[in-house]
Amino acid sequence: MATLCAHIRSIVTAMAILIFAVAALPATAQQPNAVDPNADAVKEQQLLQQFDRIQGLGQIPDTRSYVIEQPMGRVWRQFHEVWLHWIGAIAVLGMLALLITFYLIRGMIRIESGRSGVKIVRFNSFERFVHWMTATCFIILGLTGLNITFGKYALLPLMGPSAFSSWSLAAKYAHNFTSFPFTLGVILIFLMWLAGNIPNRVDVEWFKRGGGMVGHDHPPAYRFNGGQKAVYWIVVLGEPRSRSAAIC
Amino acid sequence: MARMKFLCDADRCIDCNACVTACKNENEVPWGINRRRVVTINDGKPGERSVSMACMHCTDAPCAAVCPVSCFYTTADGVVLHSKDLCIGCGYCFYACPFGAPQYPRVGNFGSRGKMDKCTYCTGGPEPDNTPLQYEKYGANRLSEGKLPLCAEMCSTKSLLAGDGDIIAQIYKDRVAQRGYGSGAWGWQTAYRETIET
Numbered sequence: 207m208a209t210l211c212a213h214i215r216s217i218v219t220a221m222a223i224l225i226f227a228v229a230a231l232p233a234t235a236q237q238p239n240a241v242d243p244n245a246d247a248v249k250e251q252q253l254l255q256q257f258d259r260i261q262g263l264g265q266i267p268d269t270r271s272y273v274i275e276q277p278m279g280r281v282w283r284q285f286h287e288v289w290l291h292w293i294g295a296i297a298v299l300g301m302l303a304l305l306i307t308f309y310l311i312r313g314m315i316r317i318e319s320g321r322s323g324v325k326i327v328r329f330n331s332f333e334r335f336v337h338w339m340t341a342t343c344f345i346i347l348g349l350t351g352l353n354i355t356f357g358k359y360a361l362l363p364l365m366g367p368s369a370f371s372s373w374s375l376a377a378k379y380a381h382n383f384t385s386f387p388f389t390l391g392v393i394l395i396f397l398m399w400l401a402g403n404i405p406n407r408v409d410v411e412w413f414k415r416g417g418g419m420v421g422h423d424h425p426p427a428y429r430f431n432g433g434q435k436a437v438y439w440i441v442v443l444g445e446p447r448s449r450s451a452a453i454c
Numbered sequence: 455m456a457r458m459k460f461l462c463d464a465d466r467c468i469d470c471n472a473c474v475t476a477c478k479n480e481n482e483v484p485w486g487i488n489r490r491r492v493v494t495i496n497d498g499k500p501g502e503r504s505v506s507m508a509c510m511h512c513t514d515a516p517c518a519a520v521c522p523v524s525c526f527y528t529t530a531d532g533v534v535l536h537s538k539d540l541c542i543g544c545g546y547c548f549y550a551c552p553f554g555a556p557q558y559p560r561v562g563n564f565g566s567r568g569k570m571d572k573c574t575y576c577t578g579g580p581e582p583d584n585t586p587l588q589y590e591k592y593g594a595n596r597l598s599e600g601k602l603p604l605c606a607e608m609c610s611t612k613s614l615l616a617g618d619g620d621i622i623a624q625i626y627k628d629r630v631a632q633r634g635y636g637s638g639a640w641g642w643q644t645a646y647r648e649t650i651e652t
Contacts, residue, residue: 244635246501247465251638253495262495262505265471266488271554274493274507277644279550283516286546354522354544362524371523371540378542379566 250275286355294355315419328429333398340391343384350377392445395438402429403438456618457532458575458597459646460606461626462506464637466613469494469504473605473614477508480576480604481593487557489573490605503637506614508605509534509555509573510645517547517556531597532619533575538591543567552644575616576603623650 253260259276329337353361353374362370409432415425417433425431430438469492477483477490490508511534518526518534525540526547545567547556558567578595581588588595596603606616615622623639630636630652639650 244465244501244637246499247635247637248495248501248503249637250640251643260495262493263497264491264493266474266491268486268488271488271491272493273554274495274505275552275641275644276554277552279516279552283520283550286520286550358522358524367524367537367540371525371542374523375542378544 290355294352298352312419318422336391336394336398339387340395343388343391346380346384347388350381353377354381389445392441396442396445399430399438403435405432405435408432409435455530455532457620458511458617459532459619459622459642460508460510460575460603461615461622461639461642461650463613463615463626463629464503464505464640465633465635466611467492467504467506468611468613470610473506473609476604476608477573480596481574482589483571483593484559487559487571489555489557489571505640506605506609507553507641509551509575510553510641511573511575512552512645513647516550516552520546520550522546527580529577531575531577533577533597535574535577535579535592536570536572537580538569538571539580541569543569553641573603576601619646626650627652 250260254275254277258278259273261273264272354377357370357374357377361373365373406428408427412425412427412432415421415423417431418424419433471492474488474490474492478488481489483489490506492504492506494502494504496502511528511532513532515526515528515534517536518524518528521536522544523540523542526534526536528534543558543566545556545558547570548554548558555572556570557572558570560566560568562568574592574595576594576596578584578588578598579592581591583598584595594604601607602616606614609615615625626636626639627650636652643649
């Protein structure tokens with residue numbers, strides 16, 4: 207047994223020496239040229255694949271400048287110059303087409319038996335003020351927003367670069383400033399009219415009967431009908447999106 | 455016409471910031487604005503590299519594409535310039551720029567950033583060449599005098615190269631061939647959709 211162990215040990219030792227010699231051989235041969243100053247050097251493409259932006263350490267207080275390359279700006283450009291144009295154009299022109307079609311088919315909806323001559327206060331002066339403050343801001347925001355996205359195609363050729371720039375500068379400030387009263391208005395609308403806008407069974411009935419817009423029915427409703435409630439929730443839930451636009 | 459480009463040989467950059475200082479001085483850049491800056495990647499680790507970065511004067515420049523008032527234009531030399539008279543300071547070019555080149559004189563509420571400022575490749579702006587008006591708004595116009603941007607001209611290690619794209623690419627190729635390594639032409643793939651085969 208002891209001889210067997212000694213035999214195995216000598217074989218293992220011999221193999222170990224052989225492996226070491228083979229491994230050491232090229233290392234000694236390469237010694238003079240082994241220092242590669244580029245061995246650990248950062249590579250641009252490698253960094254971009256890993257982090258999709260390249261940043262390091264700079265010496266100036268503006269920390270945003272420490273990012274030297276961010277090809278993701280291309281995605282932002284693609285969204286703004288391609289997708290946003292399609293989304294905006296389809297939304298605006300599509301809605302316009304729907305409204306015109308509806309008007310042509312249905313025409314103006316008049317009060318069937320005329321005005322009764324009795325006026326009832328449905329909204330107090332504060333509610334009316336908040337509503338029109340929000341509506342005014344909405345129209346200003348909408349027009350100036352469209353100008354930022356489509357102005358250079360629609361207005362720039364008509365107005366010329368100088369006049370278009372002056373108008374766009376004013377529009378930018380109008381857009382940035384009116385976003386605040388608009389947000390305040392939507393928050394107040396949310397709080398003022400929340401109680402009247404909880405969906406219930408009456409609204410299902412209202413929608414089933416076409417809300418009086420389709421046909422000549424008069425489905426019952428509480429303070430707000432089903433259609434008004436739908437608009438309320440679209441406005442209130444749509445507001446966070448405009449917030450995100452204001453932050454950008 | 456030449457196609458002007460910048461090339462920063464990161465294996466030569468010693469992070470001395472002379473290009474930054476030269477740019478500020480030559481163009482009388484306002485306080486707080488850096489048209490060029492040097493950033494060190496993997497600072498203090500083996501293989502760290504410093505890169506001097508400014509506007510790369512991209513082919514099909516993203517800033518020009520997203521500008522809502524179309525205030526950008528490209529010169530015959532391939533330099534991307536803009537008009538401060540038309541700029542409305544919306545900040546879109548900063549979002550779209552892959553190199554963080556656009557700078558604004560103010561950080562104010564309600565988007566009052568002021569007119570955008572960026573590297574002009576020492577080529578001034580839309581005003582008549584070498585007039586005080588042009589200098590005040592855009593800085594020096596060295597290209598019209600047959601000189602290259604000062605940042606590259608005075609780089610002590612000749613790490614930062616400016617000039618015709620083909621010529622500086624050849625210089626870089628020769629360097630890489632001679633010394634046997636090169637960490638690449640930083641930003642070229644993003645800016646010009648091409649890289650230097652070494």
